[in-house]
Amino acid sequence: MRHFPLLPLVTCSWFYYLTPDPFPFLSKLQTLQLQPPSPMASQSHPYLNGDSNTHIPKKPKLSSLSSSFITEAEIQSEFSHHDSTIARINNGSFGCCPSSISNSQQHLQLQFLSQPDHFYFSHLKPGILRSRTLLQSLINAQHLDEISIVDNATTAAAIVLQNIAWSFAEGKFNQGDVAIMLHYAYGAVKKSIEAYLTRAGGHVIEVHLPFPVNSNEEIVFEFRKALEKGKENGRKVRLAVIDHITSMPTVVIPVKELVRICREEGVDQVFVDATHGIGCTDVDMQDIGADFYTSNLHKWFFCPPSIAFLYCRKSSQCLDLHHPVVTHEYGNGLAVESAWIGARDYSAQLVVPKVFEFVDRFEGGIEGIKKRNHENVVKMGQMLAKVWGTNLGCPPEMCASMIMVGLPACLGISSDLDTLKLRTHLRDKFGVEVPIYYRAPKDGEVDLVTGYARISYQVYNKVDDYHKFRDAINELVGDGFTCTLLRG
Amino acid sequence: MGEKEELRNGDYVAKKPKLLKLSISDPEYLLASEFSHHEPGTARINNGSFGCCPESIIAAQRTWQLRFLKQPDHFYFSTLRPNLSKSRAVVKTLINASDLDEVSLVDNATTAAAIVLQQVGRRFSQINDTVVMFHCAFPAIKKSIQAYVTRAGASVIEVRLPFPVNSDSEIIAEFRKGLSKAKSNGGKVRLAIIDHITSMPSVLVPVRELVEICREQGVDQVFVDAAHAIGSVPIDVQEIGADFYVSNLYKWFFAPPSVAFLYCRKSNSSSSTMHHPVVSHEYGNGLPIESSWIGTRDYSPQLVIPTIIEFVNRFEGGIEGIMARNHEQVVKMGKMLAESWGTSLGSPPEMCASMIMVALPSKLCVTSDDDAFSLRSHLREKYKVEVPIYYRPPNEDDGENEPRHKDGLITGYTRISHQIYNKVEDYYKFRDAINQIVENQQVCKMLSTK
Secondary structure, three states: OOOOOOOOOOOOOOOHHHOOOOOHHHHHOOOOOOOOOOOOOOOOOOOOOOOOOOOOOOOOOOOOOOOOOOOHHHHHHHOOOOOOOOEEOOHHHHOOOOHHHHHHHHHHHHHHHHOHHHHHHHHHHHHHHHHHHHHHHHHOOOOHHHEEEEOOHHHHHHHHHHHHHHHHHOOOOOOOOEEEEEOOOOHHHHHHHHHHHHOOOOEEEEEOOOOOOOOHHHHHHHHHHHHHHHHHHHOOEEEEEEEOEOOOOOOEOOHHHHHHHHHHOOOOEEEEEOOOOOOOOOOOHHHHOOOEEEEEHHHHOOOOOOOEEEEEOOOOOOOOOOOOOOOOOOOOOHHHHHOOOOOOOOHHHHOHHHHHHHHOOOOOHHHHHHHHHHHHHHHHHHHHHHHHOOOEOOOHHHOOOEEEEEOOHHHOOOOHHHHHHHHHHHHHHHOEEOOEEEOOOOOOOOOOOOEEEEEEOOOOOOHHHHHHHHHHHHHHHHOOOOHHHHOO | OOOEEEOOOOOEEEOOOOOOOEOOOOHHHHHHHOOOOOOOOOEEOOHHHHOOOOHHHHHHHHHHHHHHHHOHHHHHHHHHHHHHHHHHHHHHHHHOOOOHHHEEEEOOHHHHHHHHHHHHHHHOOOOOOEEEEEOOOOHHHHHHHHHHHHOOOOEEEEEOOOOOOOOHHHHHHHHHHHHHHHHHOOOOEEEEEEEOEOOOOOOEOOHHHHHHHHHHOOOOEEEEEOOOOEOOEOOOHHHHOOOEEEEEHHHHOOOOOOOEEEEEOOOOHHHHHOOOOOOOOOOOOOHHHHHOOOOOOOOHHHHOHHHHHHHHOOEOOHHHHHHHHHHHHHHHHHHHHHHHHOOOEOOOHHHOOOEEEEEOOHHHOOOOHHHHHHHHHHHHHHHOEEOOEEEOOOOHHHHHHOOEEOOEEOOEEEEEEOOOOOOHHHHHHHHHHHHHHHHOOOOHHHHOOO
């Protein structure tokens, strides 16, 4: 779209998806659709564990056409496009998208292609507004303005950090002012901190967390230490970047407590990188209290690639955040800026209402899904650790839908490269998709587990997936396999 | 369609089925086969805004999307990067870049502008650093300059684009004037932003000459915003000689939304300091590599580029044939409309590509951007004609040279596009709609739906 004057914001009905299809002729055109699930007679849900305290989601159900929940067969059908030869136990990396959502997305894409000007002027803004509104209530944000939709957490980090860079450049911050981040912060976020903060004259302090970890206290202790170091010599700590759930190795961090400590210690602003947050752990903005909070929706919330939200607390000192891709909406607030960053495919952002409907087909909605994922991943993790004679990377209460499981030491994992090669070997030879982490021994440690697998559990997983992994490792051990065989 | 070929030892090998040749001059067939998803009944003469995407390409895109969803880890580790490289190689050939490292794929020209301007912003050192651009630069570019240039302390000089325009020399003269003004306060011109084809009003700009002038006049860097160029005009980045050149592939090159290429001349030392604003693992590995991974997202529009080449090669003359036909037709239709309305074209035929500006009857009374918008909405809703309208404010400097119509000053123009799916009837529909509105003695203010 290359020319237009300022547009009036059209408030559209909430029932966008319940109105008659304005593009009926398109339904003939949807090619290469994923197989929609066939309705089956209701069966007892295999994941029911008799728990009568399932949390009921706060917002009303969008559709209550049927009182029966999604069946196991329907779930498998929704994910029948997954490669059936692979035990897919890595939902954490790229998430998943049910076929009914993918089909809705395709419909939106065709609507745009059908008459793009009309779509742009009449459907796009109300659609994004609707998605933002649903997300606001999901995460308990006070104001709609606090919710912006972006591509992914990486983009959100760029937005927050670019603002920090300006503060240095414009003299609001002094050279040498500090940012704190976890040593296990995601690689892309570390690079972003380097690009925008270090380069602008800031100083970074990393919080070294123990792994395996045994309790929240261990994390809090290290965090306090790092904060003290940051404040040495009268320096100001401008930003704390805290993962809600670290990526590798994965652990649920006690963010609420760390945010509180930050406030006590006079940290300017806190940015919680909760890439894995939504659909994995509890996300409540009032409860957590951070200034900025981002989470991907394509990882654990069934959205297509890719979409994330960035929450920016209204009461926060800094209200001058900008999307780095600047368009005519510049200066109208981050949420409005992010809703138009030039012509592109916004369908992943528009399909959010359908995702809420999908999630509501499960007993307990997203809360029920989270709970069952957690229980199952712990169970599978314990099963694997027992069979292999190893240990978990953290206690069950410090994980959500992913857990670290020690791999037998005899596999001889002794570098990051080993983990990549082993992972490839598991994928190619055994049809198992799972990321591996190298945990380097510290001084004095011997005969240690140096390799951990990060297993995920999502609604499409079955016990067989983990048995396949168990057996693959057992076979490797039985064959006397070590990672040295993969080198060279 | 498959043919079998007998080999010497009697084995048969099935040949790859030949794709049907497509006819540029048969829009009805194209509409039925590749563009049946276009809303029927709408005269879609605004390809310039959002482009179009044929069904063959949509299907190819869907295939890539499904491959990712099927096994995303495998896709990420084994499929994504080699295929992005293939796409970049195709673009490199198309634009005659000398090195693959000069070609990055990004979402759109707006993103490319952010990349270039962030880099330029970092280089500002003196109070009198200046950036020069056309006054009709795309609104997003103007805002990007505010965000990255003005904020960093540099100043901006706007060059007036004469419109209606009669020759390249008019544009060149204005540009020279603008450059002199920029240098007059002793400052350094850090960047000149030159549109290859302006958006509104749309005119084909003599970029090669303007780049030469920039070099003569000691401009640091030249950025050509060629959002509309690829698939509209032939592009030879070596000949054009700019430091940075961006074009959107989803406008005139049949890509799905959205993908653009950003060319960064290797001999420009700052190319190695260009960064994508969304920083990921690949930070520091060069812009093309950084752009090929900016976090998990759908890269399928970037992956279908080789398939698009197959598509355009099904036409007689390939993309050159398509460009020539679009140009010929849009000029013909523009002249037909101007004749019917008793108005004129905004530029001579040689100063347009696949879009042309046609003056609207002055009786419509286009007196503001709002009027232009109201007229456009009215045309869409009442007549099912999709076409953008431009308000051209009267310019005191033009004096007697103000564009005129038999009934008065011309203040409104329309920008018509021609793409392979367009039919003559689309333009007749538009012609008749305007004639009807004039006959009804309606003016823009009456058409407002507010």
